[in-house]
Amino acid sequence: MCCYLLLRRWQAEGKKHSLNNSLEIQREQYKNLSYSIDTLRELKHNFKYDLLYIAEKIHDNESQKALSKIHEYISDLDNTELIRFSRNKAIDSVISYYNQLGRNSGINMLINITDFDSGSIDSSDLAVLLGNLLDNAVTAAAAQPKELFVKLNMAVSGNMLSITLDNSYSGELKPNGNEYPSTKKNHTAIGLKSIAEIAHKYNGDSVFSHDGKAFHASVLLHLQ
Amino acid sequence: MCCYLLLRRWQAEGKKHSLNNSLEIQREQYKNLSYSIDTLRELKHNFKYDLLYIAEKIHDNESQKALSKIHEYISDLDNTELIRFSRNKAIDSVISYYNQLGRNSGINMLINITDFDSGSIDSSDLAVLLGNLLDNAVTAAAAQPKELFVKLNMAVSGNMLSITLDNSYSGELKPNGNEYPSTKKNHTAIGLKSIAEIAHKYNGDSVFSHDGKAFHASVLLHLQ
Numbered sequence: 001m002c003c004y005l006l007l008r009r010w011q012a013e014g015k016k017h018s019l020n021n022s023l024e025i026q027r028e029q030y031k032n033l034s035y036s037i038d039t040l041r042e043l044k045h046n047f048k049y050d051l052l053y054i055a056e057k058i059h060d061n062e063s064q065k066a067l068s069k070i071h072e073y074i075s076d077l078d079n080t081e082l083i084r085f086s087r088n089k090a091i092d093s094v095i096s097y098y099n100q101l102g103r104n105s106g107i108n109m110l111i112n113i114t115d116f117d118s119g120s121i122d123s124s125d126l127a128v129l130l131g132n133l134l135d136n137a138v139t140a141a142a143a144q145p146k147e148l149f150v151k152l153n154m155a156v157s158g159n160m161l162s163i164t165l166d167n168s169y170s171g172e173l174k175p176n177g178n179e180y181p182s183t184k185k186n187h188t189a190i191g192l193k194s195i196a197e198i199a200h201k202y203n204g205d206s207v208f209s210h211d212g213k214a215f216h217a218s219v220l221l222h223l224q
Numbered sequence: 225m226c227c228y229l230l231l232r233r234w235q236a237e238g239k240k241h242s243l244n245n246s247l248e249i250q251r252e253q254y255k256n257l258s259y260s261i262d263t264l265r266e267l268k269h270n271f272k273y274d275l276l277y278i279a280e281k282i283h284d285n286e287s288q289k290a291l292s293k294i295h296e297y298i299s300d301l302d303n304t305e306l307i308r309f310s311r312n313k314a315i316d317s318v319i320s321y322y323n324q325l326g327r328n329s330g331i332n333m334l335i336n337i338t339d340f341d342s343g344s345i346d347s348s349d350l351a352v353l354l355g356n357l358l359d360n361a362v363t364a365a366a367a368q369p370k371e372l373f374v375k376l377n378m379a380v381s382g383n384m385l386s387i388t389l390d391n392s393y394s395g396e397l398k399p400n401g402n403e404y405p406s407t408k409k410n411h412t413a414i415g416l417k418s419i420a421e422i423a424h425k426y427n428g429d430s431v432f433s434h435d436g437k438a439f440h441a442s443v444l445l446h447l448q
Binding site: 021022023025026027028029030031032033034036037038039040041043044047048051052054055058059063066067070071073074077078080081089090093094096097124125127128131132193194197198 | 251275287298355
């Protein structure tokens with residue numbers, strides 16, 4: 001009887017915990033989506049008013065002013081262009097997003113990717129893996145007082161895909177084995193668990209460590 | 225001893241289930257983010273080349289061609305403008321996103337929101353709630369052969385916020401009480417569970433039903 005009650009209690013708590021995790025992830029999800037939608041909306045808004053300005057200058061026979069506005073705009077677009085990091089669309093979007101987010105937070109984003117054929121690795125798994133790594137890294141680095149950096153390397157060696165991610169982090173972290181607590185308030189470290197789970201799925205491994213200056217994550221995945 | 229083993233097994237399975245749910249949500253998350261980044265990238269790309277065309281026409285003294293391109297562009301921006309549905313930024317972004325996604329899939333999106341002060345309701349909870357409702361609705365409606373619609377109403381009555389969402393759905397659904405299976409392949413119905421959990425958090429309720437033509441969801445939340 002005692003065993004039954006314990007099992008029931010475990011079951012109820014397990015479900016609640018699972019749902020809390022899901023809600024936590026979803027809150028983050030909609031925050032990212034909201035940021036992305038706002039960027040799009042602002043861009044369209046600015047496009048429209050700049051086009052109206054250009055039209056006005058053409059009307060007033062001030063072609064030079066129209067042209068210099070156009071050139072200013074193009075150079076602006078080139079500077080804020082979402083760089084392509086990989087031919088794999090799913091991971092390229094994720095990296096572009098966090099690269100832009102990091103740059104907006106004053107982080108020195110150092111991204112070095114050797115393009116590769118992801119073969120048997122599901123693109124959405126890679127997107128989740130990189131998203132979690134980059135989300136942790138950008139969040140932690142942005143909170144540092146100086147020398148903000150995030151350094152991502154992806155390379156293939158034989159049939160192994162190696163991903164390493166370092167970010168500045170001078171705070172104290174007390175790991176429990178390979179498990180680190182979240183640096184975000186009221187957060188459980190779902191991100192690191194997801195990373196480990198995906199590495200495990202592809203017969204790989206994930207290792208996290210830190211020294212006084214940086215947090216290091218490295219993930220290995222079997223490509224086939 | 226048997227009890228201990230059972231508990232351990234439950235614990236292991238619970239953790240695995242929870243992680244699978246988290247990964248499933250995250251895959252969706254990065255798909256949405258990827259779609260949104262692609263839209264932004266395409267917009268910037270097109271804008272750049274249209275600006276170069278306009279500059280060329282100004283150079284060639286073909287002001288009329290430059291002006292008609294500008295007007296065409298502005299009318300295009302107006303047509304694809306992300307409509308504002310609410311003063312609450314968090315929910316507005318989510319609704320705009322799914323409204324656009326639905327329209328792109330040929331769904332008649334009928335959205336009617338009375339602006340309200342969300343008061344004690346956390347904006348991120350509202351975003352997750354609406355995101356789940358709309359994600360389910362748009363996904364299900366898009367798969368219908370004809371008369372695709374999604375109809376969202378939000379209104380306040382007294383201190384209750386009422387949200388109703390209907391979508392065309394002619395398929396068969398076999399509910400287990402108030403629990404519906406996911407219409408997505410390999411998906412558990414985390415969405416409906418999250419909706420129910422948030423309703424519960426605000427002393428409200430959620431009810432799901434369907435007839436031969438549509439799926440109906442209604443959620444009530446206490447505003448204070």
